[in-house]
Amino acid sequence: MKKHTIKDILSDYKRFLHHNITVQGWVRAFRSNRFIALNDGSTILNLQIVVDFEQFDEELIKNIKTASSLKIEGEVIESQGAGQSIEILAKKITVLGDNFSEELEKTVLQPKKHSLEVLREQAHLRFRTNLFGAVFRLRSAISFAIHQFFNQNQFFYINTPIITGADAEGAGEMFSVTNFDLNNLPKDENGEIDYTQDFFGRKTNLTVSGQLEGETAAMGLGRIYTFGPTFRAENSNTTRHLAEFWMIEPEVAFNNLEDNIDLAEDFLKFVINYVLDNCKDDLEFLDKRFAEEQKQKPERERAKEGLIEKLQNVVSKRFKRVSYTEAIEILLASKENKKGKFQFPIEAWGADLQSEHERYLVEKHFECPVVLFDYPKEIKAFYMKLNEDGKTVGAMDVLFPGIGEIIGGSEREARYDVLIQKMKEMNVDEKELWWYLDTRKFGSVPHAGFGLGLERLVLFITGMTNIRDVIPFPRTPKNAEF
């Protein structure tokens, strides 16, 4: 691209000094009919435009309002004021497009008046605020770092199907996909809906995970990852649930559980280091916001670390690796459990861990990211590798401060006969999964993988607290606008 963004100009300003340049952007503020803060989305930083209003038409000056779009031609000069190294002395100003200022007052673009809830209903406009600009630039940087990590480690990016006839993983409630006219459903002789007449000739759903298909790809390509949308039709109106969210699922042939944990730790640290290195301005903005939010909380509820500090700590500490069995012992021995402070008290080995337990381990007991592994087989999925004890499976969860589980994965059961046995025990349909079983027939190999919910990681890195604020157009019960 031959045009210069405001990021180009500010990050390499010496190159531009005393040159005439053209910049385009939106007015964030216009002070004293003299100083325009111009933003073009490339960075959270504004470029200051100095306007000698006597040199310009009065009508033009009147049209320069918050949210106006401008093209500025002018000279890059050293800034007289504090806060920026350079500014542009405007020589020509063009108003680019319509700006309906009377409606503007009611919207998102009027700073301070709006809350995050109001902005959610104006999701198409929140990209123009400092906060959401920062969040979505970070989401983008995180996504790129994910692709870069996998690419440099020889993983191949695979697109697993979104519409699927497979309904076997049991990861959650699914949405149906159909081409039927619901007012005129074809029925078979038994009065049942005749799905053979639907578009795909069968009942189909939106995927809840690409893992099983991903495994088949890893059996040929070795190292693969998915990065795509997944869906849950669960009626959960919480700050942590979305009906549509993005998952990253690597799968690696020849990896065992320990390799899998190593991969998860390397991966998370790579991504967080990437944003620490590449997204300083946005992170500093979010760090300040986070600090201000903490100040308004009662002291005992405040975070111990600042946002950037938290990220730096995560990348500098080795994640603590603890078996489920050890974790249960720690929890059983904890004051919290003994004094009945957990909503779900831990009574014995075999208990499913809740968010409160995970957060106790991470935030109070170890004070660092924790990887739990070797869970009881009863509380984990059928495809996880049965350990030699016959009681546990090679599952792993990575737990992060403030957020709980950020990654869940496992070594997979590679032995055909053991897998069949587990499917029987757990009522998973073998016929439905004939293709999955095939991967254990023709040169089965140990393999392992995990899933990361992108939005959880974006929440953690940005310090936002509602998952609806880290995806551009959230899909939740009763909400599919846009």
Add this chain to the structure above:
Amino acid sequence: MKKHTIKDILSDYKRFLHHNITVQGWVRAFRSNRFIALNDGSTILNLQIVVDFEQFDEELIKNIKTASSLKIEGEVIESQGAGQSIEILAKKITVLGDNFSEELEKTVLQPKKHSLEVLREQAHLRFRTNLFGAVFRLRSAISFAIHQFFNQNQFFYINTPIITGADAEGAGEMFSVTNFDLNNLPKDENGEIDYTQDFFGRKTNLTVSGQLEGETAAMGLGRIYTFGPTFRAENSNTTRHLAEFWMIEPEVAFNNLEDNIDLAEDFLKFVINYVLDNCKDDLEFLDKRFAEEQKQKPERERAKEGLIEKLQNVVSKRFKRVSYTEAIEILLASKENKKGKFQFPIEAWGADLQSEHERYLVEKHFECPVVLFDYPKEIKAFYMKLNEDGKTVGAMDVLFPGIGEIIGGSEREARYDVLIQKMKEMNVDEKELWWYLDTRKFGSVPHAGFGLGLERLVLFITGMTNIRDVIPFPRTPKNAEF
């Protein structure tokens, strides 16, 4: 990742020479009980393992069959034979997993016997063939190159919604998404289906394009792109249609039509250069396959260029830019049109161009990629910028040899009043698109973007001819297995 892939070993073999290493992979062939061709998916190339069968247990040697999975420990030595620089002298061989050889004969893994059609029904196994290994490694490299191009040009990656209530673009038939029990649909007092009781409280569909939402993001972030699945519920059983495919849609604030064409040309050349530089082994394999396929065709149907040659030509030639009006003149004057050789003869300005016309322009008339622009407004979408002539819009299509349209895009109509007028003329619901219209209210700016169907580009680059062979799990009428 600490383990060495076969790609690592072969591409930097001097580093490994005379070292003891461990490799894992699948047997592609086992000749004379002595030479194993081992593949781990990291590259199309096999690593030769030399087995002194007298040193190993007979039972073990029997278990080494095509598709067996092995762990080999041995010494890297200079190869005695032609075709490879190094080989591994096996010191320890472990068979990793089950291999049901009696079933094997029936499958995909038996080379030569299978056709591409059979392999489509075994989509979970085709990753293990040379052909599909190459295709899907290339698909991955193409995807990475796309992210890299946009990232280095300061574009932000945006996830637009997959499930959407918006139904206004009219790009094609949509799939419905519902949480209803179809056997028990709630009705309102008029006997109509009561969508307020569905999960999202309204009728929802799978997206056909993220463009409109992408435009709202570009109005804040400047340069954005999407990369996600899109859907068409069209009952087309052809080699060019999928019900589920992946689209890349950049959108750039402050870009006009010419900038947009520049971007499309730079983008395609970047991606093709990337694979020429990074995927030599896979491209050479596909180049040979392509050449063999051509040989079997009658001479007049043969491609003029080899596969790699075609890619090199595309990146070295400047794309020819031709207005729709000029293209119509060329077509009207062509022998083909005069002699009635087109299935759809061109009669006058205003005609919608068909694939045969596009291919005539690219393959016969100009013999290079062609960008057509400024189409009649009647044959293009409502959101395209009306030109000053009042008759044409700022649309652009990039046409490639052998494939026709690979990119379609436009400068968008940024003027609120003109856009409203066009929506009225074309019966697009203004109320439904209130949020889209907002982007023209608050500091509207010129902007432009385009859409690329990933599978079309993968077809072009790999020389494959059926779109079902370039996506891992194709979704087509009556087919949603896996």
